[in-house]
Amino acid sequence: MKRIAIDMDEVITHFSTSCLELFNKEFDENYTTEDLQGKLLVELDARFADTVDSYLANDSFFLDLKVIKDSQNVIQKLSSYYEIYIVTAAMEFPASLAPKYQWLKQHFSFLDDKKFVFCGDKSIIHADYLIDDTPSHLDTFSGQGILFTAPHNRDITGYTRLNNWQEVAAYFLNL
Amino acid sequence: MKRIAIDMDEVITHFSTSCLELFNKEFDENYTTEDLQGKLLVELDARFADTVDSYLANDSFFLDLKVIKDSQNVIQKLSSYYEIYIVTAAMEFPASLAPKYQWLKQHFSFLDDKKFVFCGDKSIIHADYLIDDTPSHLDTFSGQGILFTAPHNRDITGYTRLNNWQEVAAYFLNL
Numbered sequence: 001m002k003r004i005a006i007d008m009d010e011v012i013t014h015f016s017t018s019c020l021e022l023f024n025k026e027f028d029e030n031y032t033t034e035d036l037q038g039k040l041l042v043e044l045d046a047r048f049a050d051t052v053d054s055y056l057a058n059d060s061f062f063l064d065l066k067v068i069k070d071s072q073n074v075i076q077k078l079s080s081y082y083e084i085y086i087v088t089a090a091m092e093f094p095a096s097l098a099p100k101y102q103w104l105k106q107h108f109s110f111l112d113d114k115k116f117v118f119c120g121d122k123s124i125i126h127a128d129y130l131i132d133d134t135p136s137h138l139d140t141f142s143g144q145g146i147l148f149t150a151p152h153n154r155d156i157t158g159y160t161r162l163n164n165w166q167e168v169a170a171y172f173l174n175l
Numbered sequence: 176m177k178r179i180a181i182d183m184d185e186v187i188t189h190f191s192t193s194c195l196e197l198f199n200k201e202f203d204e205n206y207t208t209e210d211l212q213g214k215l216l217v218e219l220d221a222r223f224a225d226t227v228d229s230y231l232a233n234d235s236f237f238l239d240l241k242v243i244k245d246s247q248n249v250i251q252k253l254s255s256y257y258e259i260y261i262v263t264a265a266m267e268f269p270a271s272l273a274p275k276y277q278w279l280k281q282h283f284s285f286l287d288d289k290k291f292v293f294c295g296d297k298s299i300i301h302a303d304y305l306i307d308d309t310p311s312h313l314d315t316f317s318g319q320g321i322l323f324t325a326p327h328n329r330d331i332t333g334y335t336r337l338n339n340w341q342e343v344a345a346y347f348l349n350l
Contacts, residue, residue, distance in 0.1 A: 085299055092289075097273050097276065097293065101272065113295060114296045116295060117293070117295075118292070119289075120291060121290060124292055126299055126300055126317055127299065
């Protein structure tokens with residue numbers, strides 16, 4: 001059985017959307033996901049550099065993240081044909097470790113928690129595929145990297161790109 | 176640069192020693208590491224099955240673990256010649272995630288936390304070597320597994336075995 005490693009933030013969780021909501025509330029702004037096209041949060045507004053860490057320091061930030069459309073049912077289907085690992089870069093925010101685990105148990109309860117991996121550098125991952133929104137993780141991965149479309153990576157080329165979970169299903173299940 | 180993945184419990188931390196100390200206190204026993212030779216905790220005394228989880232549920236259990244002799248200076252030397260990853264099975268006790276991270280930052284501050292990996296199944300690890308006290312982790316690892324001697328694995332054969340950190344230094348640094 002081939003093995004697919006799947007990132008969390010921006011792939012199965014609406015990470016930047018939550019950051020925008022908190023930022024808008026704090027600074028009385030009205031940024032939307034549309035404003036983030038082709039940009040990282042800090043490129044949209046430099047004040048994010050000083051504020052994001054404070055949002056992430058709160059357990060409820062991770063616990064409240066919304067699930068990306070179709071990720072649950074597509075991953076459940078994939079798990080009949082592939083070994084599924086959830087692989088998230090969590091070491092930059094160690095306080096996220098426990099809430100990320102709880103979030104996965106809540107929203108992806110059908111997955112085996114022995115296949116959750118919290119790491120930093122994803123070159124350590126031994127899998128056939130990695131679905132990730134961050135090009136630098138795909139660059140060091142030893143298998144086939146797949147760029148999952150997120151607002152910030154819209155203009156990046158040179159990767160196999162899948163835009164949403166229906167496209168992931170079609171790619172892996174030959175639909 | 177070749178890559179060495181290193182387990183935590185019983186390889187760089189005195190995990191079972193701490194369990195014995197807490198158990199002896201709770202049940203007025205006098206078990207020592209010598210009693211654990213060739214046995215898991217639960218094989219030494221069936222009451223461990225009901226008590227170990229309560230010890231681990233306390234953050235201070237992980238924070239207070241003692242460092243195994245010579246592991247710090249040998250790993251520091253190895254890190255000049257090899258990429259060092261710390262790879263620990265933490266998903267069975269999610270409450271251990273944050274304190275394990277803190278322990279590593281405290282006792283192995285020279286290591287890059289982007290190279291800490293908290294996982295379940297270690298077959299996901301892409302490295303040249305894995306130093307681990309648990310044979311089942313070595314069995315599914317794709318690189319060269321090395322059994323680090325711990326009381327419970329004393330009688331197990333069929334693996335490349337290193338008994339202490341001086342032997343690890345000799346093996347990897349051709350001393």
